[in-house]
Amino acid sequence: MSYEIIEYHDIPNSLAKKILEKYVANLRGGVSEIVKVTLEYLDKVEKCDYEKIDYMYNELKKLGFKEVTISMILNIVPKSIDELRTLLVFEEKIPDDDVLKTIIDMILNNCKE
Incomplete structure (x- = not known):
């Protein structure tokens, strides 16, 4: 086949x-x-169940992130802004700290290890 x-x-x-x-x-x-x-x-x-990953994928897409960045964020599940910043290498512009904090909070609320 x-x-x-x-x-x-x-x-x-x-x-x-x-x-x-x-x-x-x-x-x-x-x-x-x-x-x-x-x-x-x-x-x-796998660090998070599919439904929560799907939700967070859509939220990050709304923020304008590229697919590669979203996938890295959701695969690695950073727990701090500094960890998150290292995953933004494919982005043309780094969001301000308030947006990064919102992303970290969303991850921490949806992915409990």
Whole structure:
């Protein structure tokens, strides 16, 4: 079976896990080893459930962040403004501290480890 890449998007690990689980659920045969290993990895590194990640993804998108930045933020789940700043390398403009504090608060309220 061959596939064609139609488009590319940077997505958080939780979304990748959800997509892969849906793919596996629709399979009629066995699952390849790479799919099993990938699902195990995504399960280990997931820091927040899909619904909360989806909510935060949309909120960060409204703030104008690029997909790659949003994905890094939601995969790493920074706990301080300084940690968050290091993830903004792909952004042309760094938001002020009030916006960064709002993002950290949103992460802390939605992702409890």
